[in-house]
Amino acid sequence: MVSSRGVRHDSMRARNLAVVLATIDRSGPHTRAALAERTGLTKTTVSSLVADLLEAGVVTESGAVRGGERGRPGVAVSMSGHRVAALGLEINIDYLAACVVDLTRAVRLRRVRPSRNRDSDPAEILEGLRDLVKEVAAEAEAEGLRLAGAALAVPGTVEDGVLRSAPHLGWRDVRVAGLVDLPVDAVSVKIDPFEIDNEANLAALGELWFGSREPDFLYVSGEIGIGAGLVVEGRVFRGTFGLAGELGHVVVVPDGPACRCGGRGCLEVYAGQDALLGELSSVGELVARLEAGDGRALEACEVAGHALGVALTSAVHLLDPGRIVLGGIFAPLYRWLERPVSEGLRARLAQMRGRPPALVVSATGGDAAVLGAAGLIVQQILAEPARLLGL
């Protein structure tokens, strides 16, 4: 899309700050001379931009000496993990989680707190989240980290910063942003202090930044609900209203059992956590039964795997993902799901696609969404470092 404004000097400086920072982030420490060569900017411009980035605390002079492309030694500039950091938060059906990630994407803190959130009062749960934030923020401050923003993962649909519907929480139209009193220095820190997004989208980003780092995949989030986040060239595809990726309600059997969504025969009816567990109380218990060769547990995985194969066939035809990553509770169950799912994909897709997309297990486990939330803020800082400087 061509912008309707011409390029002018001030926006050029902001953009060039981002160009220099992206270069350091992607290809490691560089001297100022090497940065000039890589970006095509003059050395004087690069020096001035680096001075700004040092002031903002997003880069550091590592002291390490490294030859530029012309062989001259110099001080290397690298991403700083010492000052600016991002807060990731998650409300899920049976827990609250928080993590702090610095600009080198090192995970500095993680906290998970069990919480009975099913059919809950938002105000009460958000009070619990506020306590968790206070605790984590204090710990981050004690390590000298300044939280430049926070993002929250929720098990539901989000539109314009509002949690529209989280059926398992029993929440509708909850504006979470105003409720969490994030101790961010909002005057000097101009990054948006709060983002909220669907847990499957953020888990997909968690997988991208902290897991496999592959740029193209469909992340399948198996929880009580089943969601999916499609990443194409490193970006989440969100659809028109931000509601894309509702894999759990793809139709598997048109006249199948009723689903809580009002439809029939949706994937969730066959492969959601409730269907998989039956009368068992935890995924750990299911895994124990599977390892013991329990017939009912094996049959539940077979049914879920078959349904996943059908729904993912439709998803591959419509979304064209690079690969399929099974995450959430599907990760510990992967050993038993892998065969029925990949058999289904092969049988239905082989003729049209040569090879169906590879099926793999998530590398991030249960932390994907909360890590993705923090990573989203890191990404915003990288995209617009000028905002940290008030430009």
Next chain:
Amino acid sequence: MVSSRGVRHDSMRARNLAVVLATIDRSGPHTRAALAERTGLTKTTVSSLVADLLEAGVVTESGAVRGGERGRPGVAVSMSGHRVAALGLEINIDYLAACVVDLTRAVRLRRVRPSRNRDSDPAEILEGLRDLVKEVAAEAEAEGLRLAGAALAVPGTVEDGVLRSAPHLGWRDVRVAGLVDLPVDAVSVKIDPFEIDNEANLAALGELWFGSREPDFLYVSGEIGIGAGLVVEGRVFRGTFGLAGELGHVVVVPDGPACRCGGRGCLEVYAGQDALLGELSSVGELVARLEAGDGRALEACEVAGHALGVALTSAVHLLDPGRIVLGGIFAPLYRWLERPVSEGLRARLAQMRGRPPALVVSATGGDAAVLGAAGLIVQQILAEPARLLGL
């Protein structure tokens, strides 16, 4: 995505040419003074940019006088329909088509030629296409139009300019680009002389630029095969390998009848042209039977509409389209499909989405793909007018 290069002067000029041209294209004729106000560029810069655009033949001084925002009269600069034009081409299963569209998006020429392309020899069909191109190019030249590029719509999957697979044509891995000898002045015209894409994607763009002009929708192309093109904010979503939108092979009934794709119970089995027509020989004949109240014809539409409702439910959950546009043969059958399709969508989606996306009939009819092909070239010229000037 932040580019790895800084912004420099020469790329700035190319970009500003596009900014000025986009402003004229979007909001009509403007004086140079008004263009300067709208774009934030200086009047001197705008005058020099307009001189280049006049030389390239993409704008014209209409002679019409119109006050700038400061009230000063001046010569209005508008898009030119007189010199530069784009060629749209289509190979479908039973016809070849061509059209010429000028930069004001006026359709200057259209030609459709019946052709038996099912299970055909590519070389033979492309020879026919070459004849059609020669004829149309000569007519365009006689009108003083210079073809700045061509795009071709094909009923199959395309990757890197190669038609990978068009099962109804019986074609595999055909490189069409080299076979059509397009009489484009390739030395002075630096626009890519040839683009090739899937007919559903191009039909979606045809609907965008020549039909409803809504920026967000899923275009459903009913032909012998069924495809879909998702448009989000005016852009086609293509997936990772350019294979997204294969709606025809979304699973409707997992153990349904075998489909030619190797799967079972795909949408095409229930709602493709062959399923709808049965023993009838044309869509016109089917419409006549439907109008006469023929039971078998009505039943075929009921089955197709039900299957479309199921497949589109899955598509809405995964793709999140703004609206659903039924095109191709579904347009003349819309009267009979509308009720079963929208009933299916409502029953399955109402609870999760409040209202399912609106279901509407295509405004472009059978011409959507060939118009979209020409429109794609117009869009390329608008995005990079500098290339016409050899910048």
